Amino acid sequence: MIRLGTRGSKLALAQAHFVTDRLCALGAEVEVTIITTAGDRATSSPPDSGITGIFVKELEAALLEGSIDIAVHSLKDMTVMLPDGLTLGAVLARGSPYDALVSRERGLGVDDLPEGACVGTSSPRRRAQLLHYRPDLRVSPLRGNIDTRLRKLDAGEFDAIVVAHAGLERLDMQDVRPSVIPPDVCLPAPGQGALALEMRDRDGEVADLVCALEDAATCACVTAERAFLRALGGGCHAAVGALARHEGEGLRLEGCVASADGAVLMFSEAEGSLADAEGVGIVCAEELIAGGARSLIEGNE
Secondary structure, three states: EEEEEEEOOOOHHHHHHHHHHHHHHOOOOOEEEEOOOOHHOOOOOOOOOOOOOOOHHHHHHHHOOOOEEEEEHHHHHHHOOOOEEEEEEEEEEOOOEEEEEOOOOOOOOOOHOOOOOEEEEEHHHHHHHHHHHHOOEEEEEOOHHHHHHHHHOOOOOOOEEEEEEHHHOOOOHHHHHOEEEOOOOOOOOOOOOOOEEEEEEEOHHHHHHHHOOOOHHHHHHHHHHHHHHHHHHOOOOEEEEEEEEOOOOOEEEEEEEEOOOOOOOEEEEEEEEEHHHHHHHHHHHHHEEEEEEEHHHHHOO
């Protein structure tokens, strides 16, 4: 029996059942265990900016103590350095990596919002890039699961909200008529749209099952994005975006760092091979560091 750990939100459970179905197809017996994280408890206000891995730490603790065998994460929630004793067992084929705008008047894009519109998001990355593109917008904090966010939108607290497009797809919520935000307006978070399976080191029986779910191209792309974030030294509250795309054996990474108010946005890109994904991420970050990106990151923390 494989014990699969997950958060208890509607989206997390949908992702866990997606993974369970694939493990069962490989002949495994799977038991889903729901674990409440600090991020789930911090629904009324943004978490302390010093906290990293707020949606994963309790799951990692359960792995280390042996009460679960695999943890399912949205990769964008994971820290770039894993705790000793744990490893990233597999990255599944990626869903949409992009952000999406959901407007009260359904179907509007960022360019369609009226001047001074109020947009809800607690992501420093989204806030900074939106304000860089549309300085007239009012960006206000918004937390909670997707249902909570949509209720606040429909209640008139916001003109629009920004969420991960992949989450809407996995919950089959296309009826809210999301408008995908182009990456030249808002680069996504490193790893966004990808599901990751974390496990204990040297757990051979689990590893044999998990590795069968790995998508090599997605793994290379997110490796470049996470290497970019790690080289910059950015935490979960840094306004850092990254997106890698592959074609054949080639890989192209776009990355950005912005000031908290969006007034300054630095952009870089790098190319290389899938086999050198980490090196591509480092090169892309080094270009920004040479231009002073670290001062922007430190100003956000």
